[in-house]
Amino acid sequence: MHAWQFDHYGHYGETLHWTERVAPVPGEHQAVVRTAAMSLNFPDLLIIQGKYQHKAPLPAVPGVEGAGIVEAVGRDSKFKIGDRVVGFTHAGGTLADLFVVHNNSAWTVPPHVTDEQAAALSVVYGTSYFGLECRAHLQAGETLLVLGAAGGVGLAAIQLGKLMGATVIACAGDQVKLDICKREGADHGINYKTEDLVERVKALTNGNGADVIYDPVGGEIFDQVKRCIAWGGRLVVIGFAGGKIPSIELNRILLKNMSVLGLAWGQYLDRGMPEPGQAQLKFYDWLAKRQINPVIYRTLPFSEAKEGLRLIESRQVYGKVVIKR
Numbered sequence: 424m425h426a427w428q429f430d431h432y433g434h435y436g437e438t439l440h441w442t443e444r445v446a447p448v449p450g451e452h453q454a455v456v457r458t459a460a461m462s463l464n465f466p467d468l469l470i471i472q473g474k475y476q477h478k479a480p481l482p483a484v485p486g487v488e489g490a491g492i493v494e495a496v497g498r499d500s501k502f503k504i505g506d507r508v509v510g511f512t513h514a515g516g517t518l519a520d521l522f523v524v525h526n527n528s529a530w531t532v533p534p535h536v537t538d539e540q541a542a543a544l545s546v547v548y549g550t551s552y553f554g555l556e557c558r559a560h561l562q563a564g565e566t567l568l569v570l571g572a573a574g575g576v577g578l579a580a581i582q583l584g585k586l587m588g589a590t591v592i593a594c595a596g597d598q599v600k601l602d603i604c605k606r607e608g609a610d611h612g613i614n615y616k617t618e619d620l621v622e623r624v625k626a627l628t629n630g631n632g633a634d635v636i637y638d639p640v641g642g643e644i645f646d647q648v649k650r651c652i653a654w655g656g657r658l659v660v661i662g663f664a665g666g667k668i669p670s671i672e673l674n675r676i677l678l679k680n681m682s683v684l685g686l687a688w689g690q691y692l693d694r695g696m697p698e699p700g701q702a703q704l705k706f707y708d709w710l711a712k713r714q715i716n717p718v719i720y721r722t723l724p725f726s727e728a729k730e731g732l733r734l735i736e737s738r739q740v741y742g743k744v745v746i747k748r
């Protein structure tokens with residue numbers, strides 16, 4: 424088989440190359456899937472640089488999610504050959520002709536879901552659903568502030584926040600992205616590069632602040648973000664696309680009677696918990712009812728995978744980049 428492989432850690436432009444690679448063999452509880460479509464995620468940039476929490480042995484293949492047809496099964500796999508499935512692979516591997524999935528982190532795909540949708544859905548909706556529903560317990564009528572709102576997890580958070588009955592304030596770095604956020608359901612948009620985030624959030628919430636803050640960015644802007652929370656609010660820490668891991672003073676947490684909640688979606692899968700599979704069924708149902716809609720910025724052939732990574736790196740992307748056969 425062929426795969427986009429990196430032999431050492433570094434920038435994808437220099438280290439990633441299309442090469443022949445030994446086909447994977449499924450182990451216990453595993454299956455091998457022939458890739459129909461995969462989607463790139465921000466963590467792929469980190470995986471290739473060796474900066475991600477999970478490191479596959481080198482030479483390795485990026486890509487943490489993909490959809491396709493089961494071609495081989497190991498002992499006690501829940502799938503059979505020919506099943507159409509989607510899978511999450513924490514240490515990478517889907518940017519290839521074939522990839523391995525485990526029972527804990529792969530699900531069958533119903534006919535109404537396209538390969539592209541299947542490949543684009545699990546990570547971003549899984550993360551945002553667990554962040555908003557299972558961690559923050561977002562309630563109808565509350566105000567949700569979404570950072571990095573035009574990114575993959577951000578747009579999923581906007582759609583799910585609206586589905587849960589919240590008023591959604593989207594925060595992004597340019598007008599094109601804010602227009603996309605509005606199109607996907609956001610009630611208000613704030614350009615954090617040109618507007619005062621704290622003042623605008625206060626103005627939009629009668630001075631109260633946001634009940635729930637969904638933050639996949641961290642970085643420098645967090646100094647303002649932490650001043651935007653309502654009394655009794657919940658801050659969900661999703662990631663650090665902004666590069667810097669920020670901190671928050673304990674007195675602020677005390678005075679605001681607030682909660683700071685971490686969310687690591689992949690760990691629910693690694694721990695073999697049933698909730699991600701149950702959530703996946705909900706996503707398929709909401710998709711059928713057009714209550715959610717994975718936003719696909721660009722679909723590219725396998726030969727243009729590096730261009731897909733460049734689009735994510737340059738922050739042009741809104742929603743997802745899908746790589747398809």
Ligand SMILES: NC(=O)c1ccc[n+]([C@@H]2O[C@H](COP(=O)([O-])OP(=O)(O)OC[C@H]3O[C@@H](n4cnc5c(N)ncnc54)[C@H](OP(=O)(O)O)[C@@H]3O)[C@@H](O)[C@H]2O)c1
Pocket residue numbers: 464465466546547550571572573574575576577594595596597600639640642660661662663664665666686687688689735736738740742
């Ligand atoms: N906790 C979990 O389980 C989990 C799961 C999936 C992803 N994540 C994390 O969530 C974060 C976002 O992932 P994603 O897939 O949504 O990424 P994405 O599509 O690339 O979006 C990230 C957004 O962050 C903003 N941003 C601010 N500073 C940035 C910088 N220096 N470089 C790049 N983007 C920057 C950008 O918006 P503006 O240009 O508008 O500022 C961009 O739209 C990542 O840190 C990822 O690792 C966490």
